[in-house]
Amino acid sequence: MNTPDTHEHPKHESHEGTYIGIFAILGALTLAEVIITYTAEAVRYPLLVLLMTIKAILVVTFYMHLRWEKRFYIVIIAFPMVLAALVALAVQQLVR
């Protein structure tokens, strides 16, 4: 252990408050998802897809630091997401 654990390095901006807030939201959304499974089918699926998407976006945006990254990385990650959604939609049409 070479480095002491006492002094702060102000060079990197700390986002720890944001991380804690995001964690609380993720926990609440997971609980909400489980509760939603007991509701009617008509509202269940759209709500579940919405909450799932919000949770994924929160992790990618804040924990994977996309919020503070160059636009280049946003394009990189957005491309497969759109492609994956198109694949899922195409399969849905095939199954019907």
Added chain:
Amino acid sequence: MAQETMTPPVAAHPPAAHAADHHDHGEMQKTGIWLFLVSETMLFAVLLTGYMMARWKYAEPHHVLNVQLTAISTFILLMSSFTVVMALSSIQAGRRVRFLRFTALSILFGALFVGLQLNEYMTLYHEGLTINANVFGSTFFALTGFHGVHVIIGIFWLLRIFIRGFNGKYGPDDNWGIEMAGLYWHFVVVVRIFLFTIIYLF
């Protein structure tokens, strides 16, 4: 006289240039890992699409799945995502002991998740759901098993980070390795978010 006006010899690798090189190398690594995660996204998208197709087409029963237990294991993985990001934040602030504690917690949460998944597999096996029982079993085990292997790889990666961190390899200006492992780990958690909702809640 001419010697007096000469500028002092420039070092082969001045500290500023070395830091810039290190940063460029880190950025390249980050681009590489993002591209890798993109390919992984497509891989999981195809597996998930196969699962959804089987579920809708054959209407396989999935009442044997334990939603409450998997909600807990998913939350454990979400906690590990939080501890991984806190570990990175700690080392960036120069707080190495705190970084080691958060990394150890992340490994523990990851191991706990794998343990719960194995427990789930054993229960399903006893209830007759195996990988070759039906189409649902095949797609379910392929998808969750593939994700589980990713978690196990992530645990080993975090273990390596912990050992290197313990030996003083990281600091406020040298933590690219932790960031790369973190990106991978968060991706695995994002995949779990999708799997939990689509497999267990739909």
